[in-house]
Amino acid sequence: MAATPPAVMIAGSVQLVLAAVTLVLVFTRNRWAPYAAIAIGFASALGFTAAHLLPHWGFFSDSFINAPPAARVTAFSWVTAVLEIVADVVFGIAGIAVLRAGKTKSHKENRSSTWPRAA
Numbered sequence: 654m655a656a657t658p659p660a661v662m663i664a665g666s667v668q669l670v671l672a673a674v675t676l677v678l679v680f681t682r683n684r685w686a687p688y689a690a691i692a693i694g695f696a697s698a699l700g701f702t703a704a705h706l707l708p709h710w711g712f713f714s715d716s717f718i719n720a721p722p723a724a725r726v727t728a729f730s731w732v733t734a735v736l737e738i739v740a741d742v743v744f745g746i747a748g749i750a751v752l753r754a755g756k757t758k759s760h761k762e763n764r765s766s767t768w769p770r771a772a
Contacts (some may be wrong), residue, residue, distance in 0.1 A: 657724075661704050661715040668697050675744075687748040687755075694745025698738045705734050 675693045678686035709716045717734065720726040 657715050658712060660712045664700060664704070664713060668693075668700060672697065687751040690748030690751075691745050694741045694743070694748060698741035698745070701734065701738050701741065706738075 671689075671693050675686070675689040677683075678689050703710075704713055704715050705717050707714070707716060708718050715724075717724075717726045717730060
């Protein structure tokens with residue numbers, strides 16, 4: 654963590670809190686959950702990619718490319734980074750899918766929320 658720039662640590666912490674709030678919205682089936690999943694999913698994927706997978710470009714950069722030895726970037730770092738980005742994109746796509754599914758239902762079925770009703 655000592656090698657991680659403060660701006661990246663703060664941005665990562667904010668992203669973690671927003672992702673947790675989004676998960677609460679999802680599990681409580683809040684009507685804003687799909688929108689939050691889209692926003693947080695794609696923004697997180699973009700931010701994580703920019704911060705870690707691009708060459709150093711500024712104070713929001715903690716590049717794994719040519720990282721200093723103090724950063725201790727390993728193959729595990731790369732695998733977890735790619736998995737997090739994929740998970741973020743899938744989260745955003747799931748939000749889009751929920752919104753699209755809600756638009757194909759009749760107004761009567763979709764009256765209270767965009768989530769499918771339990772059987």
